[in-house]
Amino acid sequence: xxxxxxxxxxxxxxxxxxxxxxxxxxxxxxxxxxxxxxxxxxxxxxxxxxxxxxxxxxxxxxxxxxxxxxxxxxxxxxxxxxxxxxxxxxxxxxxxxxxxxxxxxxxxxxxxxxxxxxxxxxxxxxxxxxxxxxxxxxxxxxxxxxxxxxxxxxxxxxxxxxxxxxxxxxxxxxxxxxxxxxxxxxxxxxxxxxxxxxxxxxxxxxxxxxx
Amino acid sequence: xxxxxxxxxxxxxxxxxxxxxxxxxxxxxxxxxxxxxxxxxxxxxxxxxxxxxxxxxxxxxxxxxxxxxxxxxxxxxxxxxxxxxxxxxxxxxxxxxxxxxxxxxxxxxxxxxxxxxxxxxxxxxxxxxxxxxxxxxxxxxxxxxxxxxxxxxxxxxxxxxxxxxxxxxxxxxxxxxxxxxxxxxxxxxxxxxxxxxxxxxxxxxxxxxxxxxxxxxxxxxxxxxxxxxxxxxxxxxxxxxxxxxxxxxxxxxxxxxxxxxxxxxxxxxxxxxxxxxxxxxxxxxxxxxxxxxxxxxxxxxxxxxxxxx
Numbered sequence: 001x002x003x004x005x006x007x008x009x010x011x012x013x014x015x016x017x018x019x020x021x022x023x024x025x026x027x028x029x030x031x032x033x034x035x036x037x038x039x040x041x042x043x044x045x046x047x048x049x050x051x052x053x054x055x056x057x058x059x060x061x062x063x064x065x066x067x068x069x070x071x072x073x074x075x076x077x078x079x080x081x082x083x084x085x086x087x088x089x090x091x092x093x094x095x096x097x098x099x100x101x102x103x104x105x106x107x108x109x110x111x112x113x114x115x116x117x118x119x120x121x122x123x124x125x126x127x128x129x130x131x132x133x134x135x136x137x138x139x140x141x142x143x144x145x146x147x148x149x150x151x152x153x154x155x156x157x158x159x160x161x162x163x164x165x166x167x168x169x170x171x172x173x174x175x176x177x178x179x180x181x182x183x184x185x186x187x188x189x190x191x192x193x194x195x196x197x198x199x200x201x202x203x204x205x206x207x208x209x210x211x
Numbered sequence: 212x213x214x215x216x217x218x219x220x221x222x223x224x225x226x227x228x229x230x231x232x233x234x235x236x237x238x239x240x241x242x243x244x245x246x247x248x249x250x251x252x253x254x255x256x257x258x259x260x261x262x263x264x265x266x267x268x269x270x271x272x273x274x275x276x277x278x279x280x281x282x283x284x285x286x287x288x289x290x291x292x293x294x295x296x297x298x299x300x301x302x303x304x305x306x307x308x309x310x311x312x313x314x315x316x317x318x319x320x321x322x323x324x325x326x327x328x329x330x331x332x333x334x335x336x337x338x339x340x341x342x343x344x345x346x347x348x349x350x351x352x353x354x355x356x357x358x359x360x361x362x363x364x365x366x367x368x369x370x371x372x373x374x375x376x377x378x379x380x381x382x383x384x385x386x387x388x389x390x391x392x393x394x395x396x397x398x399x400x401x402x403x404x405x406x407x408x409x410x411x412x413x414x415x416x417x418x419x420x421x422x423x424x425x426x427x428x429x430x431x432x433x434x435x436x437x438x439x440x441x442x443x444x445x446x447x448x449x450x451x452x453x454x455x456x457x458x459x460x461x462x463x464x465x466x467x468x469x470x471x472x473x474x475x476x477x478x479x480x481x482x483x484x485x486x487x488x489x490x491x492x493x494x495x496x497x498x499x500x501x502x503x504x505x506x507x508x509x510x511x512x513x514x515x516x517x518x519x520x
Contacts (some may be wrong), residue, residue, distance in 0.1 A: 150347075
């Protein structure tokens with residue numbers, strides 16, 4: 001009955017992985033085209049999209065597509081990202097987190113408090129990007145809004161994008177830093193030792209369900 | 212004009228050629244002499260080969276009722292009742308003010324799509340325009356318009372093509388009452404002062420020049436009978452300036468955000484170098500085997516409690 005005790009654990013199924021990577025690829029395109037229009041030093045990135053006008057045309061459509069896929073991801077993962085009592089304790093021990101002293105931390109479920117924080121920051125910044133982005137989408141929507149609103153939305157859009165990009169830099173680094181994580185989003189599997197070390201409560205839960 | 216004459220360029224962080232000295236030009240529009248004939252509108256579309264669509268009469272003299280990508284100047288008519296009960300017809304020729312500190316140029320993300328020449332003229336290069344509309348967002352006077360035909364931004368050029376070969380702008384040449392004059396900015400200020408003295412002598416105590424300092428002054432100036440209340444002239448802003456929101460967005464936000472994003476990536480890199488990756492250890496693997504062995508012999512709950520170390 002315990003024949004599967006040595007197999008890796010399934011962390012994400014094929015749909016979850018596909019959804020994640022759809023968002024990730026669209027994010028890269030949205031970020032590159034958006035940064036091209038944000039700072040003159042990066043205007044050359046418009047060449048990747050066929051020039052300035054094409055970058056201006058494509059960017060909002062890429063953003064909307066990213067948002068749609070992200071909504072799917074958010075609904076899949078929201079339940080697992082509710083804050084619990086032990087999350088406060090985990091966050092207060094951030095020094096143990098960054099110095100790899102994980103044995104001092106409370107036992108946690110599928111996501112640690114840092115991942116949950118990232119999740120909700122992404123939700124908020126994505127929504128801010130969507131709404132401000134519509135206001136500054138000159139070709140179709142800007143005529144419906146006043147100039148004060150458009151100016152505010154322009155600044156908000158840049159700020160939310162900054163928060164999003166910075167968060168994703170942290171997200172990507174965390175995957176590089178915590179070895180064994182990337183497989184969760186490629187093959188969908190993580191090793192039992194990885195799960196036990198980083199997500200002990202989730203490890204218990206999965207094992208219990210396997211019996 | 213030669214490229215040496217460009218002294219400010221959109222989306223450019225280094226200095227533009229600036230050794231040549233050139234007199235700043237200005238167009239002075241004397242609202243007190245304007246009769247609202249719209250000859251300037253006609254001359255503008257004539258010289259620039261613009262033919263706006265014939266629109267609808269909106270019940271007032273304004274026609275077309277607003278600036279468009281094909282109408283770079285329009286006369287705006289306001290009926291103003293003075294405190295004495297007199298009616299004044301305040302007519303203002305609206306169009307680009309050619310700011311010394313142009314909000315459109317500050318906001319534009321495309322290098323060189325908006326330039327300022329050393330004579331003060333602010334010009335759009337439609338070939339480099341990407342159609343984002345940030346110039347509309349940046350302008351304190353609501354002047355640039357994005358064409359529905361080609362998604363490019365258009366506005367008054369102050370006839371930079373005519374000025375560069377020593378001619379006055381088309382609207383100036385055609386004005387039948389001399390309400391629009393053109394010359395160096397100093398000359399135009401002098402001309403305005405003479406007009407203001409005359410107006411004050413006729414009872415317009417608040418007559419004055421409109422050369423708003425919030426945008427560093429403009430290269431299109433007005434003589435107003437009521438310079439204390441420019442809003443009377445179809446909402447001409449009293450103290451126009453680049454919005455602080457646009458200033459933050461196109462000023463401090465750009466280098467700060469770039470720096471912070473680069474710093475975040477660098478922090479990750481140095482964390483990896485100094486502290487290193489978080490790996491699953493031999494002990495972690497041994498613990499998993501221990502859990503499996505226990506699960507084989509003990510009750511199903513054993514796995515949940517066996518990993519306290």
